[in-house]
Amino acid sequence: MTITYEWRGDVDNSALNKLHAEGFDHPVGQTDWRARLQRHSLGWVCAREGHRLVGFVNVVWDGGVHAFVLDTVVALRNRSNGVGAALVKAAAEGCRAAGCEWLHVDFEDHLRSFCFDACGFRETTAGLIAL
Numbered sequence: 001m002t003i004t005y006e007w008r009g010d011v012d013n014s015a016l017n018k019l020h021a022e023g024f025d026h027p028v029g030q031t032d033w034r035a036r037l038q039r040h041s042l043g044w045v046c047a048r049e050g051h052r053l054v055g056f057v058n059v060v061w062d063g064g065v066h067a068f069v070l071d072t073v074v075a076l077r078n079r080s081n082g083v084g085a086a087l088v089k090a091a092a093e094g095c096r097a098a099g100c101e102w103l104h105v106d107f108e109d110h111l112r113s114f115c116f117d118a119c120g121f122r123e124t125t126a127g128l129i130a131l
């Protein structure tokens, strides 16, 4: 079945909580994604197969030219089919249309190939503090 990608589409909290738990290996949460996204995000992309949510990426920003992707996730059974890369591509298009000039990401080492080869991020130096 065809997969569709929607920028700032309607989000079902329960479906996204399940997908996030599957992708990031934690118990299913109760996050009110709709409220969080509306309040804090520049946008987000939902990937759907029919009505089923199969992928998601969240895009936060500084209100200017910098945006940052978070929570990139694809359902286990839909992986390795280009859905993750297509989510990031759609996110980048949304950011460009909003006037952003830079899209940032950070990731664990095993995702280098996904980020650099599949998504087209270029390598930079970045830092992180656990709070």
Ligand SMILES: CC(C)(COP(=O)(O)OP(=O)(O)OC[C@H]1O[C@@H](n2cnc3c(N)ncnc32)[C@H](O)[C@@H]1OP(=O)(O)O)[C@@H](O)C(=O)NCCC(=O)NCCS
Pocket: 023, 024, 071, 072, 073, 074, 075, 078, 079, 080, 081, 082, 083, 084, 085, 086, 106, 107, 108, 110, 111, 112, 113, 114, 115, 117, 118
């Ligand atoms: C990372 C993730 C979103 C990738 O989704 P996907 O739909 O499988 O990605 P794509 O099919 O677009 O990937 C294209 C290529 O990226 C690379 N890649 C993707 N996932 C990878 C992984 N987990 N480890 C190493 N390389 C990976 C591979 O080269 C892959 O090509 P291949 O499947 O032919 O080997 C998915 O694995 C996922 O949801 N992981 C759990 C959540 C997570 O870690 N998110 C990342 C936060 S930055």
